[in-house]
Amino acid sequence: IAPAFQRRAQSWVDVGGVDDLPIGKPAQLDYKQTVKEGWRTTAVHKGVWAVKRQDGQVTVFSPICTHLGCGFNWDGADRNFKCPCHGSVFAMDGAVLGGPAPRPLDELPSKVENGRLLVMY
Ligand code: FES
Numbered sequence: 001i002a003p004a005f006q007r008r009a010q011s012w013v014d015v016g017g018v019d020d021l022p023i024g025k026p027a028q029l030d031y032k033q034t035v036k037e038g039w040r041t042t043a044v045h046k047g048v049w050a051v052k053r054q055d056g057q058v059t060v061f062s063p064i065c066t067h068l069g070c071g072f073n074w075d076g077a078d079r080n081f082k083c084p085c086h087g088s089v090f091a092m093d094g095a096v097l098g099g100p101a102p103r104p105l106d107e108l109p110s111k112v113e114n115g116r117l118l119v120m121y
Contacts, residue, residue, distance in 0.1 A: 012111075012118040015060075019115060021052040026074045026081070026092060028063065029117075048108060048119055049074070049081070051092055060119050061094055062106040081105070 070085035088099030
């Protein structure tokens with residue numbers, strides 16, 4: 001069964017202030033959103049990964065490992081993303097460094113408006 005966030009229509013979602021993001025260190029942006037699906041109201045919790053570069057550009061990655069869909073973590077010591085499920089490792093730019101992941105991390109469309117980071121998903 002596909003998770004709720006894969007079924008609903010996509011839209012721009014405000015995930016936070018872009019000035020609050022650290023430079024050169026991925027930040028996981030958690031938030032809660034209420035989605036109406038017919039008679040049901042679902043609280044959806046997502047944590048996209050935002051990476052802000054020195055030049056201020058921000059890249060946003062889906063928090064879902066491209067292997068089999070687990071959530072992955074940032075390893076600050078090794079400076080890469082690690083998936084706890086089967087050991088995939090990704091660089092800060094999303095490239096696969098190791099493990100069974102078949103492709104880089106999925107980048108989500110994003111833009112900055114009035115200092116807010118908006119993500120399409
Ligand atoms: Fe991440 Fe398998 S789901 S390595």
